[in-house]
Amino acid sequence: MRKRVSRVEYIILLSICMGVSFGCASDQSAEYAATAQNPSQEERETIGETTAERKEETLVQESDSQEESTEAYFPEDQIRENEERFLEEAEKQGIDRQTADTYLQILTEDNIFQDGAMALTGLQIDDIDGNGQADMLVMVLDAQEKPYYGSGSLWFYMNEDEPYCFSEEDCSYYGWFDVFWDDIDNDENMEIVFSAQGTGCGAVGDSYKAVFKYRNHAIERMKLPTDLVEDYDCGLGISVFQEPQPDSYSAYCDYLKDQIYFQAENSGVWELPDTEISVGGNARGFYNLCVAEYEGKNALQASEYLSAEGGVVQCVGIAKFLIIWEADGTPKVVDWWIETDEGTYS
Numbered sequence: 001m002r003k004r005v006s007r008v009e010y011i012i013l014l015s016i017c018m019g020v021s022f023g024c025a026s027d028q029s030a031e032y033a034a035t036a037q038n039p040s041q042e043e044r045e046t047i048g049e050t051t052a053e054r055k056e057e058t059l060v061q062e063s064d065s066q067e068e069s070t071e072a073y074f075p076e077d078q079i080r081e082n083e084e085r086f087l088e089e090a091e092k093q094g095i096d097r098q099t100a101d102t103y104l105q106i107l108t109e110d111n112i113f114q115d116g117a118m119a120l121t122g123l124q125i126d127d128i129d130g131n132g133q134a135d136m137l138v139m140v141l142d143a144q145e146k147p148y149y150g151s152g153s154l155w156f157y158m159n160e161d162e163p164y165c166f167s168e169e170d171c172s173y174y175g176w177f178d179v180f181w182d183d184i185d186n187d188e189n190m191e192i193v194f195s196a197q198g199t200g201c202g203a204v205g206d207s208y209k210a211v212f213k214y215r216n217h218a219i220e221r222m223k224l225p226t227d228l229v230e231d232y233d234c235g236l237g238i239s240v241f242q243e244p245q246p247d248s249y250s251a252y253c254d255y256l257k258d259q260i261y262f263q264a265e266n267s268g269v270w271e272l273p274d275t276e277i278s279v280g281g282n283a284r285g286f287y288n289l290c291v292a293e294y295e296g297k298n299a300l301q302a303s304e305y306l307s308a309e310g311g312v313v314q315c316v317g318i319a320k321f322l323i324i325w326e327a328d329g330t331p332k333v334v335d336w337w338i339e340t341d342e343g344t345y346s
Helices: 001-036 041-070 076-090 098-112
Strands: 119-125 135-142 152-157 164-165 178-184 189-197 207-215 219-224 238-242 248-253 258-263 277-294 297-308 312-324 330-340 343-345
Touching: 076 207, 076 277, 098 343, 119 152, 119 238, 152 178, 164 207, 164 219, 178 277, 248 312, 258 330, 258 343, 277 312
Parallel strands: none
Antiparallel strands: 119 135, 135 152, 152 164, 178 189, 189 207, 207 219, 238 248, 238 277, 248 258, 277 297, 297 312, 312 330, 330 343
């Protein structure tokens, strides 16, 4: 009897346990379903953040794709941009549309833009040689790579002569240039003085200088004094010395074998020396080329930036040079001086 009762009790207890377990499982499933359909505030925030991040990532990818598409190179677009820029620049320089169209047609026939491979970066239209007919200086740069140096050229269109192309790997053709013309060597032929600004910083940056002579219906490049020393214009080597006296310096030009003493403010980075010491020199080469007068005739004036003990940021003075050319074309520095905030020294 006891065994039967015990067995009955066991069966009843087992049934109760199975019912409880089934009920718990059903409650968990319902809770999970409810949670999936109605997430908590924290879960909603997490889901929202994830969705926003994915949207932002998608937008960034789309933006990058659009930017790549914008920067894509298409020769036909470059040809159109060249034509538009040419006409805009010509209008700024006072050239009427009919004349501008005529000159643009000349460049097109000569294929200066190489079927859209080259971008127009500079244009100057003027009567350079003074014969009443407009001449052209045209600067172009590789349209696809767009490097800052080399990979470009400067074209000279003088009258009906064969165009002259100047190309130099140390020159920037990005469009930052200055040009003027005059008979700077007094031989009754016109010289074209060209300076192209580079990307260097500090002091006066860096620029490429070149002088061209137009003679006998042809262009030839003239030499500068620095061309006799270096392949590239690094300027006439000048050593700057700090003197024992306050705000006192001197500059020695090895090319001229001459030394000039001048006054400029000390930087204060160290105490005055007991004796003359070397502290700096010229930086970046010639700049600010212009026409000047020497003994009643034309000459080319060039400047040099001078730094001292404070480094390149300390400009203690500007060295000025007057350059002439001998009959055989040899350049020669005939005079120099130094200008500072304190005055002019020679």
